[in-house]
Amino acid sequence: MDYTPLRISTVKPLKNLTFDLHIFFKDQYLCYVKKGEQLTEDKYTKLKVQKIAKFFITESDELNYQNFLDNLLSETLSDNKIGSDEKIQMVEGAASSAVERMQSNPGSESAYRMTETAAKSLRQVIKNNPDALKKIFGKKVEKNEELIKHSLNVCALSVKLAEIMKCSEQELDDLGTAALIHDIAIPQMNKNDLPLFYKPRKLLSNDDKRVYYLHTKDAISLLQDKPYVNKAILELVANHEETLSGQGPNKKKKLTRLEEILAMVNNYDKRTITNKTTPMQTLKDMMIDELGNYSLDLLNEFKKVLHTEGLLD
Ligand SMILES: [Fe+2]
Ligand SMILES: [Fe+2]
Numbered sequence: 001m002d003y004t005p006l007r008i009s010t011v012k013p014l015k016n017l018t019f020d021l022h023i024f025f026k027d028q029y030l031c032y033v034k035k036g037e038q039l040t041e042d043k044y045t046k047l048k049v050q051k052i053a054k055f056f057i058t059e060s061d062e063l064n065y066q067n068f069l070d071n072l073l074s075e076t077l078s079d080n081k082i083g084s085d086e087k088i089q090m091v092e093g094a095a096s097s098a099v100e101r102m103q104s105n106p107g108s109e110s111a112y113r114m115t116e117t118a119a120k121s122l123r124q125v126i127k128n129n130p131d132a133l134k135k136i137f138g139k140k141v142e143k144n145e146e147l148i149k150h151s152l153n154v155c156a157l158s159v160k161l162a163e164i165m166k167c168s169e170q171e172l173d174d175l176g177t178a179a180l181i182h183d184i185a186i187p188q189m190n191k192n193d194l195p196l197f198y199k200p201r202k203l204l205s206n207d208d209k210r211v212y213y214l215h216t217k218d219a220i221s222l223l224q225d226k227p228y229v230n231k232a233i234l235e236l237v238a239n240h241e242e243t244l245s246g247q248g249p250n251k252k253k254k255l256t257r258l259e260e261i262l263a264m265v266n267n268y269d270k271r272t273i274t275n276k277t278t279p280m281q282t283l284k285d286m287m288i289d290e291l292g293n294y295s296l297d298l299l300n301e302f303k304k305v306l307h308t309e310g311l312l313d
Contacts, residue, residue: 003029003056004101009093010069011055013044018068019061023047029056035064062110069094069114073121077128084129088136091125092152094118095180099151102184106222112229119176122152123159133160133309137279147186147197150269155179158265161305162258171232175258178236182266185218200274201267202289213249216241235259240266243293264294264302280312 003022011021021033032055033039057065076082076090095118101111126132136156141149159176167175186197189211196204196212204212219237223229239259242248248263255263267290271282283306287299306312 001029002059004059004062004065004105005054005056006065006097007093008044008047008055009089010072010097011039012072013039013041015039015072019057019064022056022058024054024056035061062108066110066114066117070117073117077121077124084125084131084135087125087129088132091118091121092136092139095122095152095155096145096148099148099180099184102181103147103187106184106219107226109226109228112226115180116173116177119155119159119180120173122155123163123172123176126156126160127163133157134311137311146273147183150273151180151183153269154182154262154266157269157305158261160309161265161302162261164305165257165261165301167258171258174230174232174236175262178233178240179262179265181223181233182219182237182240182262183215185215185222188218189215198274201270209249213241216249232258236262239263243290244295245292247293260294260298264290264298267293268302279306283312 003024011017016038017033017035020031020035021039022029023032024030033043073090073094077087094114098111098115098118101108102115105111126136133156137153139149155176158179159172162172162175186194189196193211196208199208216238220234223237224234235256236259239248239250239252239255240262242250242252242255242259242263244253244255244260246253268282268286271277271285272279275282275285277285283303287303290299
């Protein structure tokens with residue numbers, strides 16, 4: 001049987017579950033709460049204490065879980081009595097689970113639908129909670145979660161920037177989804193090549209670049225024959241490593257506004273991982289290194305957003 005992982009923050013206690021909830025314990029999957037039953041506060045707390053951060057569902061329950069999560073997200077996000085921390089945590093859980101599912105099962109329509117919903121919810125949380133971006137970026141990255149965190153960061157920051165630049169709702173939806181999945185092919189890279197993700201772009205040799213940039217093409221191979229993935233999203237994913245100076249894998253010198261936003265924000269967040277620089281230093285470096293790679297007005301607009309959102313403190 002195939003099991004799909006999901007985060008504990010996307011399941012709430014005292015709610016009737018519409019799917020069987022499993023945990024992985026001592027090398028096996030155990031049904032922890034049955035369909036129709038509730039996760040008690042007690043059990044929920046216990047799991048958190050034991051640091052069991054992940055649940056599993058079977059493939060046959062994917063749709064049931066998707067509906068459950070859609071309801072839970074819209075209920076939670078529209079509830080004024082629930083604070084921003086809880087909202088952020090739930091949306092992060094949904095987005096992380098979605099990215100993880102897309103990484104391990106890129107051909108799954110249900111994983112893709114979950115990603116779309118997660119991107120929308122992330123945008124909603126950022127729009128309605130002024131402290132959301134700061135809280136998202138302020139979180140410590142768990143071990144082995146760098147790539148997922150990177151995808152969430154790029155999604156959060158690029159939709160914020162695009163919103164300020166007056167992009168349409170459809171564009172924001174496309175950008176958000178594309179940002180979450182832009183690097184889904186990286187975990188499929190050859191194990192020996194994986195360290196390239198952690199290597200500063202400046203230090204990549206031509207050979208490194210050739211190998212590393214294959215993840216943009218690989219992502220397209222995984223997605224292009226899926227009727228539910230629109231063309232705008234494919235283009236965004238395909239061009240997320242491009243620069244206006246034509247140094248990207250596709251050697252494009254003309255980028256749409258959305259492509260440029262995604263590529264620039266991706267570069268920014270990637271730098272904080274590879275160069276381990278502070279946000280302020282990363283921005284300073286970019287204003288020097290990336291002139292000509294992204295338009296000056298976009299870099300300046302980005303600088304403003306980082307500043308107003310308190311991400312440079
Ligand atoms: Fe990438
Ligand atoms: Fe990336």
